[in-house]
Amino acid sequence: MITTADRLHSVEEYYFSKKLRxxxxxxxxxxxxxxxxxxxxxxxxxxxxxxxxxxxVTEAGAHQYQSYQGLPELRQTIAAFYMDKFGVQADPDGxxxxxxxxxxxxxxISMAFxxxxxxxxxxxxxxxxxxxxxxxxxxxxxxxxLKADKNWFPDLxxxxxxxxxxxxxxxxxxxxxPTGATATKEQLSALVHFAKRHDILLVNDNPYSFxxxxxxxxxxxxxxxxxxxxxxxxxxxTFNMAGWRVGMVLGRRDYIEAILKVKSNMDSGMFYxxxxxxxxxxxxxxxxxxxxxxxxxxxRRLMFELSHxxxxxxxxxxxxxxxxxxxxxxxxxxxxFIDELLYEKNIFIAPGTVFGKNxxxxxxxxxxxxxxxxxxxxxxx
Ligand SMILES: Cc1ncc(COP(=O)(O)O)c(C=O)c1O
Numbered sequence: 001m002i003t004t005a006d007r008l009h010s011v012e013e014y015y016f017s018k019k020l021r022x023x024x025x026x027x028x029x030x031x032x033x034x035x036x037x038x039x040x041x042x043x044x045x046x047x048x049x050x051x052x053x054x055x056x057v058t059e060a061g062a063h064q065y066q067s068y069q070g071l072p073e074l075r076q077t078i079a080a081f082y083m084d085k086f087g088v089q090a091d092p093d094g095x096x097x098x099x100x101x102x103x104x105x106x107x108x109i110s111m112a113f114x115x116x117x118x119x120x121x122x123x124x125x126x127x128x129x130x131x132x133x134x135x136x137x138x139x140x141x142x143x144x145x146l147k148a149d150k151n152w153f154p155d156l157x158x159x160x161x162x163x164x165x166x167x168x169x170x171x172x173x174x175x176x177x178p179t180g181a182t183a184t185k186e187q188l189s190a191l192v193h194f195a196k197r198h199d200i201l202l203v204n205d206n207p208y209s210f211x212x213x214x215x216x217x218x219x220x221x222x223x224x225x226x227x228x229x230x231x232x233x234x235x236x237x238t239f240n241m242a243g244w245r246v247g248m249v250l251g252r253r254d255y256i257e258a259i260l261k262v263k264s265n266m267d268s269g270m271f272y273x274x275x276x277x278x279x280x281x282x283x284x285x286x287x288x289x290x291x292x293x294x295x296x297x298x299x300r301r302l303m304f305e306l307s308h309x310x311x312x313x314x315x316x317x318x319x320x321x322x323x324x325x326x327x328x329x330x331x332x333x334x335x336x337f338i339d340e341l342l343y344e345k346n347i348f349i350a351p352g353t354v355f356g357k358n359x360x361x362x363x364x365x366x367x368x369x370x371x372x373x374x375x376x377x378x379x380x381x
Contacts (some may be wrong), residue, residue: 034377037350042370045241062360072324077278085210088218102234103247106171110169118135119166119320124359126173126177139195144159153181169202170191174217178355188204192225208261210289211319230251261344266270268353291344299369303367311331324352333353335351
């Protein structure tokens with residue numbers, strides 16, 4: 001009898017992997033399910049991106065293994081993108097590493113820096129992968145509370161009163177998923193100082209920096225950020241390229257070298273055509289970002305209407321790809337609430353508890369749904 005590794009006992013199958021099976025089953029039974037659960041962009045990348053990909057597949061060497069560090073042109077384009085959008089200077093030869101999505105980066109960073117028993121500060125609510133990956137590599141997640149009354153920013157003073165001596169790494173994610181909260185430069189600076197004081201590697205996971213966000217900020221643009229922190233970013237949401245799997249990590253040279261040590265032992269480079277498409281995407285002009293925001297903005301206005309119909313409350317100033325809605329007083333718990341919607345109204349919405357205990361009492365509505373579908377959902381009430 002072959003048993004699985006002990007580490008598998010520390011994690012469960014991803015919530016959406018299980019729940020979407022149930023949703024698919026309902027669709028197969030003929031139910032008109034509207035899926036507002038996941039943040040997988042339904043829009044296309046720009047036609048220039050697709051043309052570049054198509055052209056690249058006939059180029060010499062396109063089908064060979066690629067460099068572990070990506071094409072120099074891709075790294076240079078990422079550097080120019082970070083300078084243009086955030087005013088952050090990063091050396092394409094050593095301070096930037098292209099990744100196959102930012103999710104991959106969470107694993108690589110954890111493998112590069114965590115030893116068994118190291119503690120990791122994880123936002124609650126937050127992206128579930130920080131927790132599962134920490135457990136998979138033998139680390140210990142230590143959840144820090146994010147609450148609406150503090151606009152989903154941690155109480156660093158309270159954290160500082162706890163024993164942080166075993167904490168090695170801290171995950172932050174601004175703009176924040178799932179709440180859509182943003183952090184100011186001063187707040188990011190406070191995070192950097194906190195991490196410095198306690199010798200913690202701070203990582204900002206920033207894939208929503210360009211979705212309905214009028215003022216994109218990078219943690220690396222804050223004084224001291226580049227010496228203390230790493231930042232993950234991604235083309236998944238900004239350029240509708242989630243399935244392409246392109247992301248990046250930026251930060252200190254020695255940290256990037258450590259991540260490359262892991263990554264180069266795990267994959268053999270990113271497909272050439274994907275890199276060529278990514279280069280074109282990263283060079284997109286202002287009109288791309290405006291076009292994307294126009295679509296998400298019109299969807300979001302409808303989603304606010306749906307949220308009201310459900311008796312929920314939301315913050316209209318939040319950014320990103322989701323509407324984070326507080327359930328009305330007297331509502332059942334989040335998972336019961338979404339199950340009732342699924343079975344009675346054929347609408348699938350993510351319960352806040354997917355993102356941690358502090359997500360109880362909330363639901364997350366995805367903007368990756370066509371306007372007609374949102375209108376149809378509204379009409380079901
Ligand atoms: C907060 C956060 N980080 C990272 C990711 C992973 O994005 P990707 O691996 O597509 O770059 C997601 C995807 O939903 C996310 O919500």
